[in-house]
Amino acid sequence: MARRTMALRKARAADRQKRRAELEHLLARLDRHTLLDTERPLLRARVEQLLATDADLRRTIAGQQTLVQRQARQLGAAHEAIREAEQDAAEWKKTAATYSGLHSSAEQDVADLREQLHAYRAVEAQRQAEPRPAAKHSGGNAEDCPACGPNPPYPFLCPGAPGTRADRVRAFLAEQTAHLPTPEPQS
Incomplete structure (x- = not known):
C-alpha cells in the first residue's frame, strides 16, 4: 500500500511539473505577443484547470480547518474531562484517607473494647467462682x-x-x- 501511494504521489508531482512548464511557456509567448490562435484555447484550458484545482484545494483546506477546529474542541473537552477526573480522584483520595483514619481509629476502639470485655469477663468469672455466703432472712x-x-x-x-x-x-x-x-x- 505504501509503495502504491508513493508511486501515485510521484506521478501527480510529475504531471504538475509538466502542466506548470506548459503554462510558463504559454505565458512567456503571451508576454512577447507571439501566442498563436491555436494556443489560446490551450492557455484558457490550463488556467481554468488551475482555477478548478485552486477551488478544490480551498474547499479541502476549509474542510480540514473545520476538522482541526472540531478536533481542537474535542481535545479541549478531553483535557477538561481529565482535569475534572484528576480533581475527583484527589477528592476521593482525601475521602479515602479520612475513612482510613476513621477505620484505623475504629479498629483501635474495637480492640480496646474487646480488651475491656475480656477483663470484665475475667473479673466476672472470678466473682462467680468465689463462694457466696448463704442469704439470710433479715426480717x-x-x-x-x-x-x-x-x-x-x-x-x-x-x-x-x-x-x-x-x-x-x-x-x-x-x-x-x-x-x-x-x-x-x-x-
Whole structure:
C-alpha cells in the first residue's frame, strides 16, 4: 500500500511539473505577443484547470480547518474531562484517607473494647467462682430481704431469721448501731 501511494504521489508531482512548464511557456509567448490562435484555447484550458484545482484545494483546506477546529474542541473537552477526573480522584483520595483514619481509629476502639470485655469477663468469672455466703432472712419487708428474692409473695413480710423474736430484735439493733462508737465505761 505504501509503495502504491508513493508511486501515485510521484506521478501527480510529475504531471504538475509538466502542466506548470506548459503554462510558463504559454505565458512567456503571451508576454512577447507571439501566442498563436491555436494556443489560446490551450492557455484558457490550463488556467481554468488551475482555477478548478485552486477551488478544490480551498474547499479541502476549509474542510480540514473545520476538522482541526472540531478536533481542537474535542481535545479541549478531553483535557477538561481529565482535569475534572484528576480533581475527583484527589477528592476521593482525601475521602479515602479520612475513612482510613476513621477505620484505623475504629479498629483501635474495637480492640480496646474487646480488651475491656475480656477483663470484665475475667473479673466476672472470678466473682462467680468465689463462694457466696448463704442469704439470710433479715426480717421486716420481704422486698428488702436478700433471701426472699425480688418478687416475694403477698403480704411482703420476711419470715425473719430463725430464732425468737427477741433474738431478731437484738440482731436488728446490733446491725443498726454497729457503726456508732461504743461508750467508754465510766469509772
